[in-house]
Amino acid sequence: MFSEIGQLIFDNEAVAKTSDFTMGIEIEMQRVDENGNLSQEPYPAGAGDEQTNPWITNDFLETMSEVVTPPAAHALDAMHYLFSINNALRSALSPGELLWPLSMPPRLPKDKSKIPLAKMGPKKEAYLKEWLKRHGFSQGTPCGAHINLSIDPHVFDLVLANMSDRFNSKVELQNYLYAKIAQGFLRYRWVITYLFGASPVAEANYFDPGKGPKAPIRSIRQSSHGFGNPFSGDYTNVQRYVDRIEKGVADGKLISDYEFHGAVRFKGNTHLRELPKTGVSYLELRMLDLDPSSSVGIRTNTLRFIRLLASYFIMSPAMNPEEVEKVIARSDKMNEEVSEEHPNDVSKYQANARAFLQSLEMYADRIQLGPEYQEELEDLQDRVENPLTTPSAKLITHLKNGSLEEYAIKRAKRYQQSALQSIRPFKGFENKAKLSANELKQELFKGSWEPDKSKVDK
Structure with missing residues (x-):
C-alpha cells in the first residue's frame, strides 16, 4: 500500500504529520x-478596500465576492475563520442584499x-476585459470553493534526513511531493x-438560446460548460507544468500565466518561471462546487475528506512519469x-468509485484515523x-420550471438573517x-477561541 516514502513515514510513526496539512479556504x-x-x-464599504483587503x-464581477481565510492547522480552525469572515461580509451588505448560495450564477x-x-x-x-472578449460573459460567473493545502514541514525534514541520496535539496523534495x-x-477528480x-x-x-444541457446534470461548473479556458496543464513535474503554461502564453492560447485555471494549481x-527553483509551497485545489446546504459554501467533513485524500496520495506509490499525462487525460x-x-442516475463509474473509497477506508483504518x-x-x-x-440529486428536487431561484433565495435569506443575529459582528x-493574519485572529476572536491551538480536530 505504501510507497518508499510512505513506509518511511509510517515506520517513524509520523503518519499524523501527513494529515496535518495547513489549510486555507477561498469561497x-x-x-x-x-x-x-x-x-x-456598490461594493460594501464595511468589507474594506476590495483591492487591498486580503480576506x-x-x-471577475464587482458582485462576485470572495472570502479568503488565513492558513489554519486543522479543518475546524479553517471553518471558524471562514464562518467569521463570511459573517463580516454579510454584515457589510446593503439592506436587501444577499449572497447567492449556488455555484451557477442567478439569472443574468x-x-x-x-x-x-x-x-x-x-x-x-485590462486582463479581465481581454478575458471577456475571448470567453464571453457567462463563463466568468460560476463560483466555487478553493482549498489551499501545504504539507507539514516535519514531513520534509524526515524524508530529507533519511533519503538524502534521492533528493538533493528541500526544494526538489517539495516539488516532487506536491506534484505527486x-x-x-x-x-480522481471525477470522484x-x-x-x-x-x-x-x-x-x-x-447559455445562449439552444445551447447547454437539455436536462439537469451533476455539475455544469465541473463540465466543459462551466468556467474557464480548456487549456490543459502538464503535471508530470513542476518544470513541465511551468513550461506548458509559458508555451500557452507564447502561442496566444493564454492571455498570461494567471489565466491558467486548472483544477489544481502549483x-x-x-x-511562475522561478517556481521550479524556489519550490512549490502549496497547492490550490479548484474542483469543488459551492455546497448550498452550508451558509459558507463548504462543510467541515468535506475538508476532512480532502485532507484524507492528500495524505493518501503522499503515502501511496507515485505514477510512472511517462504515464502521468495519459492517465490524467483519461481522468x-x-x-x-x-x-x-x-444526478439521479447510477454513475457509469460506480464500481471504480466504490473500489477507490474502499482503498481509502483501508488506509484510514491502517493509520488509525478518528471516527x-x-x-x-x-x-x-x-x-x-x-x-x-448526492448534492445535485437533492437540489433537483427543488426545481420549479427548470430553475432553482426560489430555493436559492430562500436559503440566502435564511443564512443572511442568521448572520445578522450574530452576538458580536466583526467590523x-x-x-x-x-x-x-495575526491581527485578523485577534480582531475576530479576541481571546474567545484560539485557532491553530484547538485539539478538537487532531
Missing part, C-alpha cells in the same frame, strides 16, 4: 438582491454589457465531481462523463451506492485596509 459568492438579480449596490475581495440580464467587472486596478482590469499530490487529485457536484442547472441567460512564487474524460450524467473520518467515508460510500443522496475591515 466565491455572487451578491444579489431579494428578487434574485445581480446586485446593483474579502472580489473576482440579456444585455450583459452594463454589468461592471471587478475593480482590481488597471492591470487586472496534484497528480492524485487530478486522477470528487460525483460526490460533491452541486450545479445541476443554469439559470436564465447563462503556488509559491509570484513569478479528464471520465470527469466530463460523470459531470454530464443525470469522524470513518463516518465521512461511510456517508460518501452511501452516495456512491445511492445517487439520490474591523471598515477602517483598516490590510489586517495581517
Whole structure:
C-alpha cells in the first residue's frame, strides 16, 4: 500500500504529520438582491478596500465576492475563520442584499454589457476585459470553493534526513511531493465531481438560446460548460507544468500565466518561471462546487475528506512519469462523463468509485484515523451506492420550471438573517485596509477561541 516514502513515514510513526496539512479556504459568492438579480449596490464599504483587503475581495464581477481565510492547522480552525469572515461580509451588505448560495450564477440580464467587472486596478482590469472578449460573459460567473493545502514541514525534514541520496535539496523534495499530490487529485477528480457536484442547472441567460444541457446534470461548473479556458496543464513535474503554461502564453492560447485555471494549481512564487527553483509551497485545489446546504459554501467533513485524500496520495506509490499525462487525460474524460450524467442516475463509474473509497477506508483504518473520518467515508460510500443522496440529486428536487431561484433565495435569506443575529459582528475591515493574519485572529476572536491551538480536530 505504501510507497518508499510512505513506509518511511509510517515506520517513524509520523503518519499524523501527513494529515496535518495547513489549510486555507477561498469561497466565491455572487451578491444579489431579494428578487434574485445581480446586485446593483456598490461594493460594501464595511468589507474594506476590495483591492487591498486580503480576506474579502472580489473576482471577475464587482458582485462576485470572495472570502479568503488565513492558513489554519486543522479543518475546524479553517471553518471558524471562514464562518467569521463570511459573517463580516454579510454584515457589510446593503439592506436587501444577499449572497447567492449556488455555484451557477442567478439569472443574468440579456444585455450583459452594463454589468461592471471587478475593480482590481488597471492591470487586472485590462486582463479581465481581454478575458471577456475571448470567453464571453457567462463563463466568468460560476463560483466555487478553493482549498489551499501545504504539507507539514516535519514531513520534509524526515524524508530529507533519511533519503538524502534521492533528493538533493528541500526544494526538489517539495516539488516532487506536491506534484505527486496534484497528480492524485487530478486522477480522481471525477470522484470528487460525483460526490460533491452541486450545479445541476443554469439559470436564465447563462447559455445562449439552444445551447447547454437539455436536462439537469451533476455539475455544469465541473463540465466543459462551466468556467474557464480548456487549456490543459502538464503535471508530470513542476518544470513541465511551468513550461506548458509559458508555451500557452507564447502561442496566444493564454492571455498570461494567471489565466491558467486548472483544477489544481502549483503556488509559491509570484513569478511562475522561478517556481521550479524556489519550490512549490502549496497547492490550490479548484474542483469543488459551492455546497448550498452550508451558509459558507463548504462543510467541515468535506475538508476532512480532502485532507484524507492528500495524505493518501503522499503515502501511496507515485505514477510512472511517462504515464502521468495519459492517465490524467483519461481522468479528464471520465470527469466530463460523470459531470454530464443525470444526478439521479447510477454513475457509469460506480464500481471504480466504490473500489477507490474502499482503498481509502483501508488506509484510514491502517493509520488509525478518528471516527469522524470513518463516518465521512461511510456517508460518501452511501452516495456512491445511492445517487439520490448526492448534492445535485437533492437540489433537483427543488426545481420549479427548470430553475432553482426560489430555493436559492430562500436559503440566502435564511443564512443572511442568521448572520445578522450574530452576538458580536466583526467590523474591523471598515477602517483598516490590510489586517495581517495575526491581527485578523485577534480582531475576530479576541481571546474567545484560539485557532491553530484547538485539539478538537487532531
